[in-house]
Amino acid sequence: MNNGSASIVLAVAFLLCTGSAPAQNPSSMTPATPTTTARSCATCGTIQSIRYVEQKGQGSGAGAVVGGVLGGVVGHQFGSGRGNTVATIAGVGVGAVAGNEVEKNVKKTSYYVVTVRLDNGGTQSVSQGSKPALHEGDRVRIENGNRLALLAN
Numbered sequence: 687m688n689n690g691s692a693s694i695v696l697a698v699a700f701l702l703c704t705g706s707a708p709a710q711n712p713s714s715m716t717p718a719t720p721t722t723t724a725r726s727c728a729t730c731g732t733i734q735s736i737r738y739v740e741q742k743g744q745g746s747g748a749g750a751v752v753g754g755v756l757g758g759v760v761g762h763q764f765g766s767g768r769g770n771t772v773a774t775i776a777g778v779g780v781g782a783v784a785g786n787e788v789e790k791n792v793k794k795t796s797y798y799v800v801t802v803r804l805d806n807g808g809t810q811s812v813s814q815g816s817k818p819a820l821h822e823g824d825r826v827r828i829e830n831g832n833r834l835a836l837l838a839n
Contacts, residue, residue: 727827730837731802731825733800733803733824733826733834734801736821738796738798753783757779758778812828825837
């Protein structure tokens with residue numbers, strides 16, 4: 687064998703020896719942790735339920751007063767003598783109850799409660815004023831404790 691072919695044989699042998707064992711980064715030798723393979727998300731999960739809630743308002747008493755006055759005026763139109771007095775008192779009572787209910791109904795609030803089953807096993811609920819464009823089973827992330835962001839599957 688001449689010098690040129692011996693050099694080529696040595697070069698090929700060197701490449702085969704070093705090429706058969708790929709270079710490994712010492713940091714890649716350690717087992718992967720969940721935080722390095724996938725970002726952990728404490729507020730990510732799946733929508734478990736979406737409920738519509740209607741909450742009656744609180745009566746301040748103004749509705750009862752106005753209703754009582756109007757009921758008394760209407761009740762006073764009926765009967766004469768003692769019958770008139772009884773009708774006026776009944777009108778005040780019925781008007782006050784009706785006025786209070788009307789006030790509560792005017793002040794009612796409605797909203798949607800979305801319950802999310804978090805990846806860590808817990809649950810968290812988020813209230814929204816309008817119907818969410820999400821559905822049960824969607825993957826979401828809760829942002830700032832009050833907003834839902836749809837996640838790609």
